[in-house]
Each structure stands twice: as C-alpha cells, then as structure tokens.
Amino acid sequence: MTLRTTYLAASVAIFSGLLVLGWVTHGTGIVKDDPERNIVIPDELTSELQVKAAYDGEKIWFRYRWPVDRPSIFNDVLVYQDGKWETRGGEALGPNPDFLTEDRVAMMIDDGSVPLFGRYGGYITIGDGLTTFTGVPETEEERTKYLPSTRTDPNDFEALKPESDLEMLRAAGQFIDLWQWRSSRSNPIGLGDDGFVAEERGGDAGTGPYTTNWDSATEQPLYMFDPDVAGSAALSIDAVTGGDVGFNDIYYLSADTALPFDPTLAWKNGDTIPRRYLRPATGSRGDVVEPSVARWRNGFWDVTLVRDMDTGNPLDDKIFRDGGSYDLAFAVFRNASTMRWHYVTLPVSLGLEQPAQMVAERIESGTEPDWTQPWTEIKTFYPGQVTWGRLTDARQHPGADRIAQRVPVAVRHTEEQLALYGVQMEFAEEIRRQWIWTLIASLGLIVGLGINVNLLMRRNEEEV
Template structure:
C-alpha cells in the first residue's frame, strides 16, 4: 500500500497537475519544515469566520453551519494507478495537500458540564505533547508497544484525550500514563467525556451523515458502524471496489481531471456501496486511472445518529446536522434538554488541510431556549429544515502547537489562572487576531527550543 510523499509528488507532478497547487498555496505559508511537522500558514489564512445556528423541536436538534471559502474540497484520498501499482495520494499531513486531496471538515465538541474546565479552555484540553503531527510526536513504535493504545486499541499514534484519563500532573507529558481501566470506565459511565460531532465533506456527507465520535482516553468512535471504511484488499494489494459502470457510466476517475479539481458535487467523486462492484483485477487498468481510497456506506447505531444535509453554495459551505435530543447512547453521546446550557467548541479544516492544521474557536455556550447563551437554539414547530434560526458569527483561528502541558507550564504567563481554573481563555485573550499571532510565536519558539 505505497504512499507517495509530498517531496516525491512535487518532483514528479506534470505541469497540468501543478495548477491547483498554485491556487491552494496562493498565500505562501510562513514556515514549512516537514521533518519537524511544521506548516505555519500565511497570516491571511489564520483567522476566518464561521456562522452557527441551532433549532430544536420536541424530538430533535439541528445545528447549522455557514463557512465561507473560495477553495472548497469534497475530495479526500485516492488510489492512482502508476507504474503498475496503486499509489495513495492525499496524506493529510503538513498543512495543505498539494493536489487538494483532503476533505473539508467542521467539528463540534460538546459537554453538559461533566468535564471540568472544558467551558474555560475548550479544545485545548484535548491537545497534548506527543500527539501526531506535533513536533513532539511520539514514534509510532512506542505507541504500538503500549498495552492499551497499541495492543488493545491497535493505534500507532496519539490523538485527542482528556487530561483526567492520565495519572500525571497537568504540566507533565502524559500520553502513556493511562489510569486503570476501571477508572476510565467509571468516567465514561459518569458522562465525563466530550461528545464530538464531525461533519466530513467526503467521508460522511455524500451518504447523508456526519460522523459521531467522542473524546475520553483517545478520540474514539461511537457505537455502531461508521459511514466509511478503506477501499483496499490487503491480501491482493489492490482496491477492493470500483465504480459500477451500469449505474455510473464509469469504472474509475481520471487523474488529470482530479488534479484539476474537475469533479463537482454532482459527480461521482466518491465511491459508495450503492454504486460499487467488486474490483476487477483483469481489467486493462491504465496509467492515471483513479479510485477513491475510502468506501462509503450506510452507518448504524450511535455512530450513525447525526444526519447531514446541504452542500457548497454561493461561496460557502451551508450544512445542517440533525440528531435526536435524547442521547443515542449515553456512553458516547450527550442528551440535550430544553432550558439547559451546554459548552461547545468548534474546529474547521479548510483548504484541503488535515490533522492539526485546522482553525478553532474559543469555547462557547449553546442554550436550548436560553437567551443568555452565545448560541441560542430556538424552539420551533414543524420540520427543522424549514425553520428560521438565529445566527451567531464566530471567528476561528490557527492554534499552532499549543498543548495542555504548555498551558500548565511556567513558560505560559497564564499558568496560575489555568491551574486554579479561576478564569478562562475568553477572559484573557479577547482579541483573536492577537491570539493567532501569539500561537505562531509560541510555535516558532517551541520548535526551535526542541531542535
């Protein structure tokens, strides 16, 4: 399952394929160093607007997003037939993908007050030293050797987790210091996890869903079958599925058109179970033939609890996510009730960027019929899709490599406030332009110190 690195892609790309790279990188990043996992975006790409609204009725709640972007991506990772083998394009690492082959995403972390401190610090509580794509990222062999993360969960990298799941002081690197299984299970049963709604432009939206996940001792999938899996036969070392020509008129996509981002939202840029047939290895596959690396399917269980609708229109993603007010599973999702207020935080992956290269919001409050909240969910009668909503405009910004450990260290001037929980990030960092600049300064200093 070969993956072509960024340097190799740039070295071998044809002139026709370079065009979308230029448009994606119109604002040259400030600092790029693949060896250190550094891709600091241009100052014009560090702060963007996200509009959020919510409505609910007796049974369901609907979260709405509007995110303006001139370079939307509903593409993700693809297999491209080159020199007699299928090569995966679209890495999701080091900022923007050079061919635009990484999906846009909008995520929401949600809590009902069970996770102490989340309302003050939002997603910063889930970012830790050693996580993948940080300059401090732990080697995959160390993670694979860990009895829980590697041997039990089958992971090879460190992702989001809550500080309370580790047996360590707040300022200590703690990725491997998991509390006992029964302690983590008790936290989960007490609702001490973060609900994570992930709208994915490629891996969930085409089949009409967002991905339901949660954060506890790792970023975990909710119960049930997810909306995507890999399109790969590891035994035969080839894709497992191709397009059904009787339904789609094609068996594959074309590399030049893909690199030019020439497949629209109404085209078969994705591959799902209802338009696929088993891969035919006897077909005369040609140089540049393309198949999606992800295989989409109807989700079920709690993981399939969030329906998605909308799309890219008039210069912005306009998305509606709908879920039952009642938790689909109290071990991985939160119940929402009228008259209550919840803590939320948002993140946006745009411009074909993956992993940690996203923009985040300060923590916000979501109130169901509560006017004092930042985002007021209005009660309506009838279908939620037809209801008017009260919009809130937020700014999302580049957070750099700011981790929970750094926030609790002596290097951070706000360490006393963080450790006492007396005040939150919104009380100190009022200017988002300032915090975006500050995040870049801190990232530069930290990377230089580490190396």
C-alpha cells in the same frame, strides 16, 4: 594617524556594523515553513464560522457555514501507475497541493460535566506528545487528543488510568461528545459521524460511514465504479486534482455506485478510484445524520446536521434537554488541510430556552427549521502547538496563575492573539535565540556609542 583616532574609527565601524546587522536581521528568518519539524503555517491565521441551532423537543439541528475558496470533495484515492495501485492524498502536512484532503467541520459538546471545558474549550484536550507535533516520533497508532482526567499524569500520554477508573469517569459524564461532517467520507451519502474525546478521540460504538477500499492480499482495490452508473470504472487523476469532478458527478463509491473490482480490465496510468467505500453507519456512531446533502456554494460550505436530543446512549452522547445549557467548541478544516492544521474556536455557550451566546430556536414538533433566525458569528483561529501542560506551567506560561484561578481564556485573549501565540510556540527556540542575538547586538551598540562619545569628548578637549 594617532592611536586614539584608530580606536575611534574602529569603534565607529563596529557600531555601524552592529546597527546594519540589527536592521537587516530584525524579524527575519524565524517564521517559515519547516516540514521536517511538522511546521506549516497557514496563510490566514484566522477565519469565520457561522452557526445556528434549532430543536423541537425530540430532535436538534445545527447548521454551519464557513468560507472555502475551492471545495475539496476527495480524500485519499488509489491511482493506477505502471501496473500498481498507489495511495495519494489523505493526511498531509498543511494544505494538500492536489486537494486530496477533504474539508470537514467538527463540534465538541459538553453538558457541564467536564471540568474547565466551558472556560478553555479544546485546549484542555491537547496533551504532550500528540501525533504531528514537532519532535514526536511517528507511531503506527495515532496519538490523539485526550482529557487530562484520564491520565495519572495529565501531561504524559502513556500514563493512562486503569480501565475501572475510565469507566467511572465515563459514567460521571467526563467525556466530550464529538460530531463530525466530512465532505468525502460521509457527505455523499447524507451522513455525519458521531464520536467522543475521553481517554482518546474515537468513534462511538458501532461502525462508521466509511471503510477502506483495499485488499491487502492482492494489493488492489475491493471496489471500482459501476460503468453503467458512473460512465466508466475509474476517474482520471488529472480531472480529480484539477477540480473538474463536481457534486453532480459520480465521484464516490457506495452500494449504488460501485461494483466488485475487476483486475482484468484494461487499466491505464492515471485511473483513479476512491480509497474509501461509503456505507450506512450502525449503532451509536450513526446517531448524527444530515437532513440533506450539504453543498458548497458561492465560496461557502453550508452544512446541516441533526440528531435525536436523547439518543438513549448516555455513555456515548450528551443528551439535550429542554431548558438545558451546554458548552460547544468547533473546528473547521478548510483549504484541503487536516490533522492539527485546522481552525478552532473558543468555547461557546448554547442555551435551549436559556440565555447564552447562542440560543437554539424552539420549533413546532415534527417540523423542519426555517432558519430565519440570525447567525451566531464565531471567530476561528489556528491553534499551533499549544499544549495544556504548557498553559498550566508557570515556568512556560505567564498566565498559568490565571488558569489556576479559573479565569476563562476569552477574558484575557482574543482569537488573533491566540493565533499569534500558537505560531510563537512553534518557533519558541528560534525566537529565544534571536532575542539573545538582539540583546548582544544592543549591548554592543551601547558600548560602541559610549566609546565613541568618550573618544570624541577627549579629542575636543585636547583641541581646545
């Protein structure tokens, strides 16, 4: 075998090896769950939400409908095990396998006072270093959403402006009204929850519809089920996680269903008590209520919330007025997922007798909506770990110049594109490394092909 033949065989082998390597590794090993980095990708990147609105000049109603294969009506619970009460459920990375994370719907509302919200929606509230983002250390206090205007450096969670500045921003309307409905922590007693997003995501003044059912001094619950009402002092964890406890059962603790906890009862392994005790909300936080208890039917949650148009709390709530225009953005928590593993929407305009994407129906004062108007269909999507700082940085986001020009996100992107972009940002480093390896392999293939062609041509010339 001549030296040239050896070179030819070697180059063919290298070329073939690089071709096989590129084929085998193309598109593999990148997008996969990585709980150690707080990465869990939903099976579905998009979903649907239907919304209607109605008002009578004094009250305003919103009705929401979204698909859920199995409703999750429990959140965190206390389970008796070998003489101790253990907490299960609540916050989890991605879907909770035991369905111990409640379903939720949330709605952000602005009246035009918050810059850019009507163009970019909830994206403007996602700063760097928020809880559950990859690489963010765990802290006792949750690092929540916030508005960029509340920071001296919009991309620094710790750069909070002085209290006097925050008060002026609030007085100028630079806060987002936040309504929430929770299947476990508010729905059973017919309540929503009223909050805000400004320097943080928090609850309005007053008390919310739930409190913690735990006595840290005795390390046991404060309340248990009233056996005369619920049939027993506790539920079974197997029945709870198996979906055998439903709406027609007593599955929540409140003044009507609970008694003070009795440690002398013969508690057995698997006995389960909710970790939350439900109560009437007070103050501004109790402004949002349900006209009736929401239900899951035929694969869909159907929820209606109502509030006074003018609550008398303009520093906590956005006031609705006849002829007004508003910007909304929604979040849906489904499949027993919470925190950032939700589905969000682009901003949606709302008009009260004004043209908009969604127009609220005017009804006669003192009556209830008949809901005969058509639904507004809204696409929801998984947002991933996309921060406002990344979106506005030209080094990280090619479209940053369009944001600087105030081009609305809906003009340039669909929800499907945004969901894929969110996933890409979760694996940005891995994708970059894969691209480099692909580039190296491609260059090797080009070089190998060139060598082969050159050797073959020279061999043919010698044979001639």
